[in-house]
Amino acid sequence: MASAYKQVPGRLETNRDQNGVIQPLLTDLYQITMAYAYWKCGKKDDIAVFDLFFRKNPFHGEFTIFAGLDECLKFLKTFRYSQTDIEYLKGVLSPTTEPEFFDYLLDISPKDIILYSIEEGTVVFPKVPLIRIEGPLPMAQLLETTLLTLVNYSSLVATNAARFRMAAGPEKSLLEFGLRRAQGPDGGLSASRYCYIGGFDGTSNVLAGKLFNIPVKGTHAHAYVTAFQSLEELKERHLRRKGTEESVDFIEIVKSWLHKLTNALGDFKIGSQMGILQQETSEGELAAFASYALSFPDGFLALVDTYDVLKSGIPNFSAVALALNELGYRSVGVRLDSGDLAYLSMEVRRTFKQIASTFDVPWFTDQTIVASNDINEDTIHSLNSQGHSINAFGIGTHLVTCQRQPALGCVYKLVEVNKKPRIKLSEDVEKVTIPGGKALYRLYGSDGHALVDLIQRLEEAPPTVGRRVLCRHPFQEAKRAYVSPAKVESLYKIYWRDGEICQPLPTLEGVKQKAQQSLANIRQDHRRALNPTPYKVSVSDQLYNFMHELWLSNAPIGELS
Numbered sequence: 001m002a003s004a005y006k007q008v009p010g011r012l013e014t015n016r017d018q019n020g021v022i023q024p025l026l027t028d029l030y031q032i033t034m035a036y037a038y039w040k041c042g043k044k045d046d047i048a049v050f051d052l053f054f055r056k057n058p059f060h061g062e063f064t065i066f067a068g069l070d071e072c073l074k075f076l077k078t079f080r081y082s083q084t085d086i087e088y089l090k091g092v093l094s095p096t097t098e099p100e101f102f103d104y105l106l107d108i109s110p111k112d113i114i115l116y117s118i119e120e121g122t123v124v125f126p127k128v129p130l131i132r133i134e135g136p137l138p139m140a141q142l143l144e145t146t147l148l149t150l151v152n153y154s155s156l157v158a159t160n161a162a163r164f165r166m167a168a169g170p171e172k173s174l175l176e177f178g179l180r181r182a183q184g185p186d187g188g189l190s191a192s193r194y195c196y197i198g199g200f201d202g203t204s205n206v207l208a209g210k211l212f213n214i215p216v217k218g219t220h221a222h223a224y225v226t227a228f229q230s231l232e233e234l235k236e237r238h239l240r241r242k243g244t245e246e247s248v249d250f251i252e253i254v255k256s257w258l259h260k261l262t263n264a265l266g267d268f269k270i271g272s273q274m275g276i277l278q279q280e281t282s283e284g285e286l287a288a289f290a291s292y293a294l295s296f297p298d299g300f301l302a303l304v305d306t307y308d309v310l311k312s313g314i315p316n317f318s319a320v321a322l323a324l325n326e327l328g329y330r331s332v333g334v335r336l337d338s339g340d341l342a343y344l345s346m347e348v349r350r351t352f353k354q355i356a357s358t359f360d361v362p363w364f365t366d367q368t369i370v371a372s373n374d375i376n377e378d379t380i381h382s383l384n385s386q387g388h389s390i391n392a393f394g395i396g397t398h399l400v401t402c403q404r405q406p407a408l409g410c411v412y413k414l415v416e417v418n419k420k421p422r423i424k425l426s427e428d429v430e431k432v433t434i435p436g437g438k439a440l441y442r443l444y445g446s447d448g449h450a451l452v453d454l455i456q457r458l459e460e461a462p463p464t465v466g467r468r469v470l471c472r473h474p475f476q477e478a479k480r481a482y483v484s485p486a487k488v489e490s491l492y493k494i495y496w497r498d499g500e501i502c503q504p505l506p507t508l509e510g511v512k513q514k515a516q517q518s519l520a521n522i523r524q525d526h527r528r529a530l531n532p533t534p535y536k537v538s539v540s541d542q543l544y545n546f547m548h549e550l551w552l553s554n555a556p557i558g559e560l561s
């Protein structure tokens with residue numbers, strides 16, 4: 001896998017990686033057949049404008065995080081058909097294809113393309129072009145599928161991650177555990193990268209950590225626990241007292257702590273049982289925990305649900321943690337991977353508190369409780385309403401597969417050719433495109449929150465602070481409002497021109513921060529999980545009239561008989 005990623009040396013980017021699978025042939029065949037037909041009928045130098053946008057926010061929500069731009073730009077930077085690509089295409093296209101077309105393809109590059117885009121990480125809304133591509137029609141057409149594949153899943157999973165973050169709140173640690181359940185290795189890598197942008201703190205995916213500089217984190221699996229049956233199996237039993245050369249028999253200390261715990265907490269009602277009883281703990285589990293602690297005395301975190309969380313996992317974990325403490329090490333906590341996570345986390349916390357006061361180890365109360373097991377956004381909301389004591393969530397399947405909505409419907413539509421606007425009509429009004437190249441502004445109210453996104457024609461003067469501007473619903477005539485913005489933000493920048501990236505690109509960390517800031521700028525009611533308020537996306541009066549005139553002139557008048 002690592003070799004699928006290659007270093008891309010660049011003027012503005014250093015140490016950035018590009019996924020080797022992203023190349024000009026990673027597209028749909030029809031892009032190439034259309035390019036041929038454009039070329040053959042004399043349209044190769046026509047100048048086209050395409051908009052990339054989506055029509056509906058995912059997950060019954062009212063916002064989306066725009067992601068994938070960095071990869072789109074790297075795709076432009078490396079876009080070249082290789083000799084073997086051309087040989088392959090010669091075998092795929094019809095034998096009647098003129099040979100000069102293949103010379104044209106061999107030579108083609110995005111040097112005459114201009115790419116305008118919203119900044120990666122920005123909160124975006126339906127109908128708003130996220131990216132605008134201007135340039136020779138065949139080249140602009142050839143970019144469609146690849147740009148869509150780079151933006152669609154990235155934005156979807158970043159949005160999903162942002163929703164999990166909002167559900168969990170800013171204090172909880174969120175770890176992405178999805179690689180094993182993702183849609184293939186590339187889906188897994190993309191998920192790790194874009195979940196980080198959306199607000200996760202780390203991933204268990206080691207390659208993602210290396211490639212994208214994301215913190216890698218993890219615990220251990222049930223296999224590690226079931227690999228042990230008794231303390232006798234442990235070949236290594238010794239641990240150094242922290243900061244000294246003194247080596248002591250750690251296993252003896254662990255055993256004595258289990259004794260102390262069962263003596264002291266014999267009457268402590270934990271769950272439905274009357275106390276911690278040594279005969280109910282699993283010795284194999286104790287051996288697994290002790291041996292893991294010997295390997296990671298400063299980072300000990302145990303998976304406690306293999307046999308019975310309250311009767312075995314927690315007593316065994318506590319014995320090992322207190323033995324570590326006796327030698328100067330601080331354990332980290334536990335992971336719960338089954339059962340009622342609200343109830344168990346509360347019982348575990350209560351037990352930690354009791355142990356903390358019984359043995360005068362106040363820090364023990366705050367040992368980390370990680371929860372995992374098929375967690376989705378609703379589970380987190382439900383846990384919040386029940387009350388729980390979980391500090392960190394490990395989330396895989398539902399996060400990376402975006403179970404609630406597996407695709408964001410981003411599309412790429414032609415809106416202008418040779419300065420002449422194009423409109424795509426549809427029975428479904430929502431599918432009618434907004435013609436021509438457009439400018440985009442986010443207008444803010446005096447409380448600092450975004451009020452509306454305003455799309456204008458390029459030749460219009462930008463809205464200005466304090467000056468009333470008419471914002472119209474793009475399709476419903478009666479829906480319109482005046483806005484006097486307290487702040488106006490122009491959302492497009494040119495990222496690609498003259499064959500190179502022409503903006504400094506933020507780091508992944510920068511994009512992550514942008515996402516959080518941008519989310520904070522929209523009102524809470526747009527962000528809430530249940531029945532959020534739609535954010536307004538409007539067009540200027542001039543654009544409204546322009547598009548509706550074009551609509552009428554393109555819609556054939558029927559004849560009834």
Ligand SMILES: Nc1ncnc2c1ncn2[C@@H]1O[C@H](COP(=O)(O)OP(=O)(O)OP(=O)(O)O)[C@@H](O)[C@H]1O
Binds near residue numbers: 339340341379383
């Ligand atoms: N308190 C809770 N409130 C709501 N959902 C919960 C709560 N606790 C756990 N869950 C969720 O309920 C589901 C329980 O799934 P399931 O019954 O398959 O697992 P389990 O029996 O606990 O564990 P396993 O089968 O993995 O041993 C999981 O999706 C989990 O995230």
Ligand SMILES: O=P(O)(O)OC[C@H]1O[C@H](OP(=O)(O)OP(=O)(O)O)[C@H](O)[C@@H]1O
Binds near residue numbers: 373396
């Ligand atoms: O549940 P997810 O959100 O996908 O999170 C990832 C899961 O991966 C591991 O399970 P494992 O593969 O060991 O299988 P399990 O379901 O039997 O625990 C881990 O214990 C989590 O439960």
Ligand SMILES: O=C(O)c1cccnc1
Binds near residue numbers: 177335372
């Ligand atoms: O580190 C973990 O606990 C982990 C990693 C991947 C999947 N499930 C759990």
Ligand SMILES: [Mg+2]
Binds near residue numbers: 337372373
């Ligand atoms: Mg599991």
